[in-house]
Amino acid sequence: MLKPDQGSAESKAVPERLPKKLSLDTRLALHRKRLQDSAIEAPKTKGKVVRMVGLTLEATGCHAAVGSRCLVESISGESIEAEVVGFGDGRLFLMAIGQIRGLAPGALVTPVKRTSEVAVGMSLLGRVIDGSGAVLDGGRALSLNEYMPLHGEPINPLGRSLINEPLDVGIRAINALLTIGRGQRMGLFAGSGVGKSTLLGLITRYSDADVVVVGLIGERGREVQEFIEEILGTEGMVRSIVVAAPADDSPLMRLHGAWRATAIAEYFRDLGLNVLLLMDSLTRVAQAQREIALAVGEPPVSKGYPPSVFTRLPQLVERAGNVAGAGSITAIYTVLVEGDDLMDPVADAARAILDGHICLTRRIADAGRYPAIDIEGSVSRVITRLLDPGQLALAKQFRELYSTYEHNRDLINIGAYTRGSDPRIDLAIETYPLLQSFLQQGLAEKVTYEQSFSQLQALSTSLQMAS
Numbered sequence: 133m134l135k136p137d138q139g140s141a142e143s144k145a146v147p148e149r150l151p152k153k154l155s156l157d158t159r160l161a162l163h164r165k166r167l168q169d170s171a172i173e174a175p176k177t178k179g180k181v182v183r184m185v186g187l188t189l190e191a192t193g194c195h196a197a198v199g200s201r202c203l204v205e206s207i208s209g210e211s212i213e214a215e216v217v218g219f220g221d222g223r224l225f226l227m228a229i230g231q232i233r234g235l236a237p238g239a240l241v242t243p244v245k246r247t248s249e250v251a252v253g254m255s256l257l258g259r260v261i262d263g264s265g266a267v268l269d270g271g272r273a274l275s276l277n278e279y280m281p282l283h284g285e286p287i288n289p290l291g292r293s294l295i296n297e298p299l300d301v302g303i304r305a306i307n308a309l310l311t312i313g314r315g316q317r318m319g320l321f322a323g324s325g326v327g328k329s330t331l332l333g334l335i336t337r338y339s340d341a342d343v344v345v346v347g348l349i350g351e352r353g354r355e356v357q358e359f360i361e362e363i364l365g366t367e368g369m370v371r372s373i374v375v376a377a378p379a380d381d382s383p384l385m386r387l388h389g390a391w392r393a394t395a396i397a398e399y400f401r402d403l404g405l406n407v408l409l410l411m412d413s414l415t416r417v418a419q420a421q422r423e424i425a426l427a428v429g430e431p432p433v434s435k436g437y438p439p440s441v442f443t444r445l446p447q448l449v450e451r452a453g454n455v456a457g458a459g460s461i462t463a464i465y466t467v468l469v470e471g472d473d474l475m476d477p478v479a480d481a482a483r484a485i486l487d488g489h490i491c492l493t494r495r496i497a498d499a500g501r502y503p504a505i506d507i508e509g510s511v512s513r514v515i516t517r518l519l520d521p522g523q524l525a526l527a528k529q530f531r532e533l534y535s536t537y538e539h540n541r542d543l544i545n546i547g548a549y550t551r552g553s554d555p556r557i558d559l560a561i562e563t564y565p566l567l568q569s570f571l572q573q574g575l576a577e578k579v580t581y582e583q584s585f586s587q588l589q590a591l592s593t594s595l596q597m598a599s
């Protein structure tokens with residue numbers, strides 16, 4: 133997998149020290165330069181652009197496979213990088229990775245030899261890169277000379293090892309009540325502003341994973357900066373890699389961001405490490421895929437989403453997990469649910485392909501309890517494999533008591549419940565403050581897996597005394 137030549141071309145193209153805020157155009161220019169270098173050895177069957185609709189270009193006269201790259205020459209002689217996204221009627225459908233400017237009819241299209249690979253290496257740790265792999269943090273140029281396929285290698289389903297070891301995420305409510313296993317894929321479902329990014333940041337800082345790869349896909353640029361500087365901080369960055377493809381990047385670049393983050397996680401997993409992959413958000417990945425599919429003429433079937441979105445999502449998610457003889461990728465994907473829209477097709481598909489979900493609700497966040505995890509609405513599908521019977525019993529007791537209160541909350545709040553009518557409800561009312569404070573966790577507070585269970589045990593003991 134070693135390709136020293138391409139590695140040095142890549143490091144040459146990026147200057148030693150980059151200005152802190154690199155514009156999208158500069159990043160793309162650097163990336164194009166790298167591609168141009170590789171175009172020199174490429175077969176020269178040039179085609180030309182015959183049609184352009186929205187972001188899609190149609191070219192005739194050249195051959196290239198879907199997924200491969202081409203350079204399209206603009207009127208000013210600049211090269212625009214594009215990817216083949218489809219074909220039909222003797223034409224190639226291309227989509228630009230960056231912005232399209234100055235393109236005229238008949239623009240030349242040159243397929244480039246370079247295949248879709250992701251440069252990887254240990255020096256990625258602590259760095260922030262974009263969907264094309266260019267450095268965003270203004271630090272030293274990366275010199276990487278190992279490569280992973282952007283789209284991953286399929287894992288033989290029988291080559292996966294079972295999920296039976298818990299991953300300490302440093303969050304009490306998750307560790308004790310929604311235990312996540314190494315290699316598990318979880319969804320983090322919530323509306324905007326409910327605390328998804330903050331929770332992911334805490335998990336990045338406090339989990340006991342060896343490496344954390346964070347994919348920030350389709351967020352606003354400001355949120356990316358906030359996440360890195362305020363939520364992650366230097367403590368969180370040390371063993372993390374952030375791949376950021378904000379909303380103003382092209383749909384292809386956003387999609388590549390998600391794949392790149394996953395490929396980097398695969399690299400560290402293959403080194404035998406326990407990797408945590410955090411993707412914020414899976415909904416934006418699906419939307420990027422939707423933009424591309426609609427642009428090449430695929431018909432929408434479900435709330436504007438074409439069918440390929442629902443085949444691509446599992447392909448992405450299936451890349452996480454355990455591989456026998458290697459490390460693990462535990463993944464948490466955030467999924468946007470606006471206005472409690474349970475019919476959202478992406479949320480629906482995500483629920484089906486993930487091994488559990490954590491829901492954050494606005495009602496709880498508005499009441500000031502963070503992390504705003506809705507214990508009743510959340511489930512980890514492998515919890516019974518991870519906990520011993522004693523731990524399971526503790527978790528079950530907590531859930532039952534909490535649910536009893538929640539189901540009777542309205543009655544209790546309007547004063548319609550008379551104490552003494554049901555001992556279970558009495559106990560729930562009495563202990564509700566304890567349950568709430570168990571679920572609450574401060575931003576600077578790390579609670580290990582062992583601490584989570586000893587605190588749950590202590591809570592259970594005080595419940596017994598109360599009853």
Ligand SMILES: Nc1ncnc2c1ncn2[C@@H]1O[C@H](COP(=O)(O)OP(=O)(O)O)[C@@H](O)[C@H]1O
Nearest residue numbers: 322323324325326327328329330331502503575
């Ligand atoms: N654990 C927390 N403790 C205190 N405040 C929080 C916490 N999580 C979220 N918040 C508040 O909620 C706001 C939005 O959180 P954020 O993580 O950006 O939400 P999302 O990513 O879901 O849009 C934050 O600016 C902060 O004020």
Ligand SMILES: [Mg+2]
Nearest residue numbers: 328329330355
């Ligand atoms: Mg966010």
